[in-house]
Amino acid sequence: MSERETPRGRLTRLMTERRDELGLYWNDVAERAGLTKEGLRTVRAGVGTMRPPTKRGIETALQWVRGSVDRVLDGGDPVPLESAGTAPSPAGPSALGSAAAAPASAAAGTVREAAGAGVDAEALRAYLDIFRETGRRTGRTLGDMLVAGGYASPQDLALTLRRPDPVVEELEGDPGLPDEVKQRILEGYRALRREIAESLRRPD
CATH class of the missing domain: 1.10.260.40 (lambda repressor-like DNA-binding domains)
Structure with missing residues (x-):
């Protein structure tokens, strides 16, 4: 400087x-x-x-x-995110994935690559910020995008006493999210789980 x-x-x-x-x-x-x-x-x-x-x-x-x-x-x-352990998607207006170009799959892939590359917690949190931004722009929950991107099944999103939901744990443990925003995301995610569970109980 x-x-x-x-x-x-x-x-x-x-x-x-x-x-x-x-x-x-x-x-x-x-x-x-x-x-x-x-x-x-x-x-x-x-x-x-x-x-x-x-x-x-x-x-x-x-x-x-x-x-x-x-x-x-x-x-x-x-x-830069690429210096933290993983190269970002190609530069340009679609780097985060536009709403018309499978943003759920792109965002979920980014998070999965980050976790697989063993990046530190701070870098992974930055990737999750991209994931959440994509959700905000498309009106989808995190669970929505995980299922749409093929990175989780509806069964993976079901809560059990033996296996806590990792998405809920991530949201609840994120100090960067205001409580009001956190609550709204969790409510949407729980509504998605209920909808998926009801659709699985319905006969084909």
């Missing part, structure tokens, strides 16, 4: 470099970060305080490991 470059100015520069590297437009970044165009413009201008959800959204959009924005503001460097 040059002597004249502020932390927010450096963040803007690194965001621009990463955007160019991924082959994205600012509109793509805003959409993937869950921000309005004006909101992203404010971030890039270095105006106001950045809230944690805004930082997480930028990290998701730019495929940085969670905590990268704070690292940049503290004088460090962002950590």
Whole structure:
């Protein structure tokens, strides 16, 4: 960082470099970060305080490991997801998978590859952020996407006394999700499980 470059100015520069590297437009970044165009413009201008959800959204959009924005503001460097152990999907507007291009399968595959590659917990959490963002954009629950992507069967999502549901455990243990959001996701996921269970009990 040059002597004249502020932390927010450096963040803007690194965001621009990463955007160019991924082959994205600012509109793509805003959409993937869950921000309005004006909101992203404010971030890039270095105006106001950045809230944690805004930082997480930028990290998701730019495929940085969670905590990268704070690292940049503290004088460090962002950590690309590919440096954390697994290469991201090809750059471009469909890097996260569009709603029309099997986003459930793409997102679930990303998480499975991350787990198989033995990446650290922070990197895996960043992949899960991409997974959740895809769900938010398509209106699907995590369970929905796991089943649609072929990475879990309806039986895998059923709760038993002997085997706790891993999706529920992940959601309940995520410190980055506000309680209200966590509760809404869990309610949707439980509704999905009930619907699947009822469909399995119905005769063909």
